[in-house]
Amino acid sequence: MSILSNIATCKCPNCRKSAIFNPSKGYPLRIPRMYERCQNCHYKFERETGFFFGAMFVSYALAAAEMISVFVVFWYFFGLRPLMVFILVAIMASMLSTFNFKWSRTIWIYLFYKR
Numbered sequence: 001m002s003i004l005s006n007i008a009t010c011k012c013p014n015c016r017k018s019a020i021f022n023p024s025k026g027y028p029l030r031i032p033r034m035y036e037r038c039q040n041c042h043y044k045f046e047r048e049t050g051f052f053f054g055a056m057f058v059s060y061a062l063a064a065a066e067m068i069s070v071f072v073v074f075w076y077f078f079g080l081r082p083l084m085v086f087i088l089v090a091i092m093a094s095m096l097s098t099f100n101f102k103w104s105r106t107i108w109i110y111l112f113y114k115r
Helices: 003-008 051-077 082-095 097-111
Strands: none
Touching (some): 051 082, 051 097, 082 097
16 A cells, blocks of 8 residues: 555554554544554554644644635635635534544654654
């Protein structure tokens, strides 16, 4: 598998087999639980205290790109009113928040992974 598909599926950067996050059961918008170590190779995901602080910037970039995309599609292509576009952007941002959380942390882990 390529690095992009491993990031999209949130796989360990070391063995690329095991998941980084515990499969969530119940509410789909609940904050996902992250394993401390890989279940397969025991790679430690959080390198130091506060390691994932920088993942907030990645999450911000992902959310901004998603919101701009939704805005452009519904404003320019569908010609919806500004209030309706705002509501759609807010709904999409809230629905994609858990994915952004997982992807931003996974991207951050892969950025600082050293073999």
